[in-house]
Amino acid sequence: MIKPLKIILSMVASLVFLVMILVGAAAFLIDPNSFKPEITAAVKNKINRNLVIEGDIKLAFFPVIGVTTGKITLSNATGFEHQAFATLEESQINIALLPLLSEKIEVSGIVLKGLVLNLTKNQQGVNNWDDLVKPNTSSIVSNVTPAAAPQQLTTTNSALGAFAIGALTLVDAQINWKNAHTGKNTLIKNLNLTTDKVIFDQPVAVDLAFVSARANTQMTETVKLTTSFTINKQLNTVALSHSNLQVTTAGESVPNKSLTAQLTIIDAAASLPSQSFKVTGLQLKSGDLTLDGVLSGNYLNENAVFQGAVSIAPFSPVKLMKDFAIKVPVMRDATALNKLAMSFDASATKESLNLQNLVINLDDALIKGSTSINNFAAPAITFNLAADALDVDRYLPPVEKTKKPITSPTIALTAGVSNIPIETLKKLNATGDLTIASLKVNDLNLQDVHFHLAAKDGLVTTAQTIKKFYQGEYAGNLSMDVRNAQPVLAINEKLSHVQVEPLLQDFRGKATITGTLDAAAQLQGRGNTAAELKASLNGYLKFLYKDGAIIGFNLQNIIDKGKSLLKGTEPAVEDNSNEQTPFFAISGAAAIQNGLIFNNDLLIKTAKVQATGNGTANLVNEQLNYKLTVNLRKEKATATEPERFRAMPVVVNVGGTFSNPTYNLDVSALITEKTKERVETVIETLKTDENKAKVEKALDNLKPEDKEKLKTLAPKLGKLFKKLF
Template identity: 50%
Template sequence: MGKPLKIILSIFATLTLLVIVVVCALFIFIDPNDFKPEIQAAVKDKIGRELTLEGELKLSVFPWLGISSGKMVLSNAEGFQSKPFAEIEESNINVKLLPLLSKEIEVDRIVLKGLTVNLAKNKQGINNWHDLVETQPEIPAPDSGKQDVQPSAKAQTILSIGGITIKNARIDWDNQKNGKHLEFKDVNLNTDKIVFDQPFAVDLALVVSDTQAKLTETIKLAMDLTVNEKLDVFHLADVNLQTTTAGEKIPGQSLKSTLTAADVALDMAKQDLKISTLRLESGDLKIAADITGTQIKDQPSFQGPVTVAEFNPVQVMKQLAMTPPATRDASALTRLAMNFNLLATDKSADLQNLVVKLDDTAINGSAGIKNFSEPAITFNLTADAIDVDRYLAPEKAADKKSKPIASPATTTAAAASALPVDTLRKLNANGQLTLQKLKASNLTLQDIHVKLNAKNGIVTTQQSVKQFYQGSYSGNLNMDVRGNQPKLAVNETLNHVQVAPLLKDYKGEARMSGAVNASAQLQAQGHTANELKSSLNGRLSFLFRDSVILGFNLQKIIDSSKALVKGAPLPTDNKKDQTLFSEITGTATVNNGILHNNDLIAHSSKLRVNGKGSANLNTEKLDYKINATLLKSADASGQQAEKMTVAINVGGTFNEPAYTVDPTSLLTEEHKAKIEEKKQKLLDKLDKKIGPGTSDLLKRLF
C-alpha cells in the first residue's frame, strides 16, 4: 500500500507544480490588457452592446487567480438615450487556485465600487434590458433510447464565494410611459461567505428618491439567506426590513416602518412560498400573518391568517397626513382590531372568517373583491350593535329641531346621491348586512337586514327592520345612474309603529302619539338633496289609530268659537291641550315636491274631521283647511246630530304649524236663520218704499 500511495502523491505534486508554473508563466509573460479588444468583441458578439474598458486590468495568480479592473462602461440599448446602461468604477474578483483541481470553485470576495445602472422604459412600454434577458430556445437532444445518467456527487462542481460587496451604487429608473422617475442611491450590499445550501448573512441599505412626490425612502434589510446550486430554492431566516419615509407631506417629516419574518421559504421549481411569523409595524399599526403561496408564477394564490392588533385609527390617520373626521363622540374611531383568513390571487382577494372590533361594535362575516381591474365587491356581514350618531359631525341645537323626518330608504337615497355619479356607475357590489341593533339619528332599530346589488349603473337595496318602535319597517330603493341625471324609486311600508317614542327620540319631543300604518311609492331625479325633493313624485297613504295630538285641542277651539259668537269670555290656553282621535286616515299624491292631500279624515267619540290641503317638501310650508264638527250626545233613539262645524286653516311649517279659525264658519244655523229673517224684513221695507218687485230684483242681482 505504501508504494501506490507514494506514486499517487508524486503524480498529484507533479500536476500541481505544473499548474503553478503555467500560471506563473502567464502572469509573467502575458499582459491581460493586450486582450481588451478580444474581450470587447466577445461582449459585442454575445449581447450586441459595446463594452468599454477604460481602466487597467490587473492579474493575480497565487494563491488566488484573480483580476481587477478600473472603469468599465456598458452601452445602452438601441433607441434609448446616449448615457450608458451600466458603469463600474472599480471591480475585483479572485478565484483560489488549488481547489480548482478538485472541481471546487472558491471565489474570494467580489467587490464592485461605484456601480451605476440606468434603467428605462420608453413610451411604447419597451425597457432597455429586454435584450439582456432574452433566452435562446432549447434544442432537444436526439433520443438515443438511453436513460439520462445523473452525474454523481463526486462529478458535481462545488462553488463558494467569499462574499459580495457593492459600495455606493446608484440605480436610475425612468419610466417614460407613465412619467415616473425614481432614483436608488447609496446602495450598499455586503454578504458573508456564500456557499450553496448553507446560510449566509446579507445586509443591504439604500435610499429611494421620488422627486415628483417629494418623498425619500431609506431602506435597510438584514437576513440570513440560503440558496441552492440551481438558484431556484431560497430560504430566508430572521428577516428584518426597516424603512423610513421622509417628505413634506409626512407628519413629523418622517414615518418609520418595520417588517420582520422568522422564516421565508421559496421554491421556484415547485412554485411554492411559505412565510412564517410575518410582522409589520408602522406607528400604532401592527399586522401579523402567516402566508402560504402556491403556483406563484403561473396562477399565484396566497392564503393564511392575518391579524391586525388593536390600534387607534385617529392616530394612524394623523401619521398618514390625513385629517381625522370631526365626530360627536370624542372616543369614536379610537379602537379598531381585526383578524381574518386571507385567500388572494393576482386578480382577487377574499377575507374569510372576518372578525372586526370597532370601538364597542363587533362585526363578523366575509368580504371579497374579484377582478382588480374592474372590481366586483361581495360581502356578508353581521354586527351586534352600532351607534352611527357617534361617528357623525357634531350636531347643532338648531339642527335637531329643524331636521325633517326621513325614512331609511330616503336616507339611503340621499347618502347615495351625494356620491359621484361616475363612482356609482362603476360600482359592482353584491352583499348583505345584518345588524342586531342600530342607533341612527337617535332612532333605535333592531333586527335589521340590508341587501345591496349594484351593477352596470343600477343600484338596488332592500332593507327591513323587524323591531321598529313596537312595529316593523320594510322598503327598497332603486337608483339608475346610467343617464346624466340619477333616477330614484323608493317603496316603503310601516306597520303598527308607535309614533310618540319615535318622535321623542328623533326630535326630542313628541306632539303626537298612536300607532301608524303607512306606505309610500316615490320617484325623483337629481344630484343633490334639493334637486331630489323638488322633482319628487308619487303617492302615499297613512292610517293612525288611537292617536293623540298634543298642543292642539280641537274641541276647545270649537268652544272658543262659540264663546266668541255669544260674547262670552274665551277659555284660557293650556300647554297640555290635546286632541284624541280613534282614527286618522288619508292618501296623498306628490307632484314636483308638493304633497296634495284631499281626503284627510279623523274620528273621535265627539268629533268628525275632514280636510284637504298641501305641503311643500322643499319649503316645508303647510296649507291645509279642515272642517271639524262637534257631535251632540246620543239622543233616545241613539242617533247623533251635528251641533257645530268650524273651519280651521292650518299654515306655518312642519316644525311650527299655525292654526287660525275661519270666521264665516262660526255662524250656526240658528244665527243664519236670524240673519235671513232680518234680511227679508229689510227687503219688504224696500218694496214698500220703492215699489213692488224691488226685492225680487235685488235677489236676482245678488
C-alpha cells in the same frame, strides 16, 4: 421574486467571471497588465461588449491568490445609448490557493467599489441586459456548442456551483434605471451590500442598504434590509429567514415629511419547480398600525393564486390620520374612531380578492362576515356582513335635532345615494346583505335591521326591513335608475303599528303626536339632487293613527272659545300645561304631485267630536295649509241609530310647518244667519258705557295677528259692532 434574483445573480456572475479571467491570466504571468488586450478581446468575442481596463492589475499569491483592479468599464448593448452599461472604480478578489489543487475555485472575498449600472428598457420593451442573461452567455466560462445553448443557463449554473464566495461587498454602488417604454426613471444610490460566505444551498447572511428616488418627484426612499438568504445551484429555489426590511419615505409631500414602515418575516420560501411559495411570521408596522399574517401561493406566473390569514392589531384611526396629515372629520362623539381592529382569511389572484371570516372591531361595534371583489378593472363586489350594535351618529357631523327634516328610512337612504356621483352609480356592480342587531342613526334606535343591495349597469335597488321599529315594523324598497341623463327614483314604504311619540322624541327631541301609526307610500321622482327629487315626487300615501293625541293642540279649548263667543260669556281660563287633543283614530289618504301632498279625506275621531279635513302639505318647504271641520257629537251611536252631530261645525285652520304647526279658530265660520240673532242679543246686553269700555280695551290689547283676523271678519261683524257702538 426568483426571476429578478436570477437575472441579478447572472449579471453579477458575469462580472465576477470577467474578473476571474483576469485572475486566471495573472496567476501564471509576471506582468498581467501586458495581457489587457487579450482579456478585452476575449470579452468582445464572448458577449460582443467592449471591456476597458483603465487601472493597473495588481497580484498577490499567498495565502490567497488576490487581484486588485482599477477602473473597469463595460460598454452598452447594441442599439442602446453610448453610455457605459457598467463601470467599476475598484475591485478586489481573493481566491483560496489550496482548493485550486482540487480543481475547485473558492473565492474567499470580493469587494466592488463604485459600481454603476445603467439599466435601460427601450420603447420596444427590450432590455440592455437581455444579451447577458440569455442561455448562450454561459459560454463566457465554458466552451458550449450551439446545440447546448437552449439548456437555459445549465452551463452557467454548473460553473456557479463549482465555486463559493467567501464574502461579497458592494461599496457605494449605483443603479440608474431608465424605462423608455413607460417614461418612468428611477435612481438607486448609496447602495451598500455585505454578505458572509456565499455557498449554494446554505444560508447566507445579507445586509443591504440604499436610497431610491424617482425622477420628477421630491421623494426619496431609504431602504435597509437584513436577512438570511439561501438559493440552490439551479437558481430556482429561494428561502429567506429572519428578514427585516425598513423603508423610510421622506419629502415635502410626505405626511410630517417622513414616514417609516417596517416589514419582518420569520421564514419565506419560493420554488419554481413546485410553483409555490410560503411566508410565515409576517409583520408590517408603520406608526401605530401593525399587520400580522401568514401567506402562501401557487402558480408563480400570471395565474398565481394566493392564500393567507391576516390580522390588524387595535389602533386609533384618528391618530393614524393625524400621522398621515389627513384631516380628521368633525364628529358628534369626540371619542369615536379611536379603536379599530381587523382579521380575515384572504385568497387572491391578479383579478380577484376574497375575504372570509372577516371580523372588524370598530370602537364598541363588532362586524363579521365576508366580501369579495372580482375583476379589478371593472369591480364586481359581493358582501354579507352582520353587526351586533352600531351607532352611526357618533361618526356624523353635529346637527340640531329641531332642524332635522322629518323623513323616512328609505327617503333618508335616497338622500344618501343621491350624493354619490352619477358616474360612480353607473359603474357600480355590487350585491350583498347587511344585518344589524341594534342600530342608532339620526337619533333613532332600531333593532333587527336588514339591508339588501343590488346594483348593476346603472340600476340600483335596495330592500330594507326593520323588525323592531318603535314597537312596530318597517319595510321599504328603493329603485334608482341612472342609465339616462336624469336619474329616475321609485320608493315603496310600509309602517306597521309604530309608536309615534318615542320615535319623534328621539328624532326631534319633541313629540307633536302620540299613538300607533300604520302607513304606506308609493312614490316616484326624478332629479340629480335630493332637492330635485323631493320637488318632483309623485304618488300616493295612506295613514292611520290610533289611540293617541295631538300635542300642542287642544281642540276642546277652541270649541269652548267658539261657544263662549256665541253665548257672550267669558271663556274659561285655559290650562296650557297639557295642550293636547286625544283621539280614537286619524286616517286619510293623499295624492302627491310634484312634491305637494293633496288630502281630501282626513278623518279625526275623538270622544266628543268628529273632524274632517282637506288641504295641502308641501314636501319642499314643509308648509301646511289645512282646514279642519269639527262636528260636535250630540248623541252617540246605538245599535239601531247612527251617531248624531250638532248642526253648527267648528272650523280650524292649520298652518305653519311640519315641525311647528299652528292651529287657529275660523271665527267667521261661526257667524251664520242662524247665530246672528244670538250674537245680536249678546251685543244688546253689552250696550252700557262700562261694557263698551271693556270691549274697546280688549280691542286695543289684541295681538297684531288677531287684528288681521278681525279685519277679515269685518264684512260679517261690521253691522253688529255698529249696533254696539
